[in-house]
Amino acid sequence: MGSLKIRDLTRSFIREDGSKLVVLDHLSLDVMDKEFVCVLGSSGCGKTTLLRLIAGLDPEREGQIILDGEEMLGPSPKVGFVFQEYSLFPWRTVIDNIAFGLEMRGIGREERYRIAEQYLVLVGLEQFKNSYPSELSGGMRQRVAVARALALDPVLLLMDEPFGALDAQTRNMLQKELLEIWEKTKKTIVFITHSVDEAVFMADRVVVLTPRPGRVCQIFPVDLKRPRDRTSVEFAQVRRQVLDLISQHCSIQ
């Protein structure tokens, strides 16, 4: 299970001069179990803030975040997170990075290596088991980050522009791989991006946020069959629809 309910989520920051900056304003959103949702918005619209709030990394909030009927009040092992920047622990080898969560849970060495290796195979990096992150390319690092987040078997996977720093080719490859992993593991995924192309390629539904203060502007179901073909006419049409929608309703007037 992994159904997420967000109700009236509001987050504001107090600026140095004392004024209030509202980043998210009464945002409500439902994500179904096993659904792949992309949250799309311009920079500064609060996408990352939204994800950090769902993850429980930011305790200052108003409103409710409910996962499978339980209110989320802090970081939970039911939620995995893949960060935008490289977040692998550079002092740990690939296998020890993936096994980190299991180690924290007190699982013995042999058992956690056995589980970690399964996820290593899932992301196709078996031969880099004992490498350090500094020896991996950017794409490989994010693959390991995905494996590390999955190793605790969360019901919900949060991804904050995980492929944003990668070159276009690697990015497309990782998108495909992520969809395959999602098919296999059937997690609920909330994926943040500012790329319409990425959102249309991956998502069941694209959630478009308004510029600051962020709230849900439009929700756009993508009915294209997977695997989707970026070069097809249908793909181009959907992409244009989303872009039109953004420019008509969800951008600064």
Added chain:
Amino acid sequence: MNRIINKSQERWLGALAIVLGIILWQAVAIYIVQDPFILPGPADVLSAFVALLGKGTLLQDFAASLLHFAIGLGAALLIGIPIGIAMGWNRRFDAFLDPVIEILRPIPPLAWIPFAIVWFGLTAYSAGFVIFIGAVFPIVINTYSGFRSVPRVFVEAGKMLGCIKNSDLIRYIAFPAALPSVAAGIRIGSGVGWMCLVAAELFGVSKFGLGQKLWFSYNLHQMDSVVVYMILLGLTGLLLDWMFRHFVEGYFLRWRTGEVV
């Protein structure tokens, strides 16, 4: 100038400089200074070294100096690292302790010698205390700055993976992330501590010690022996630093290879 030279050529060049330096030193000592009290030549020093080997106290001197150094550096690690961690991890503790540290830090370690004697008497501990003062501040400060610059994303990634408690976050995330900086602090601290060694041994805390013997030889006007102890102090410091680098960088910091440091 910009032709590529290889490692072995570099080594030969370095060795050549040492040999030339010794020859120059000998020449200046014999032909210009002409007084082994003012400047003993390498030959005088070598024969003094052989004579000292014959006396057989060198090992005890080494042992005594290493004991003083170990007491000082050990205490600096035991006290400096926890303080650095606490200040780096907890802003309140930082605000609380920072002024005290900033006031104590500029006091030269040798200025503590009178209190070292008053507090610890003429024991190995008072020599250790002076070395401790020299070593502890670089260790505190580097540990502190290492902890302050732990990337937030590591801490948050840890939290998402079930590493929640402060003690766990320090042990599994912040400490390993800060380790390069902590190691640099230990290296600088032990260098400063070693430099305090001679002064720490000057006030006669024991009958042995490289620094103690250096001063003793000076009082006997045996300047050739003084040079022997100077060279031994320098070489031992070099060896300690080399061992530390070899051990720490080879074992603990393997993961940094390939990263720009």
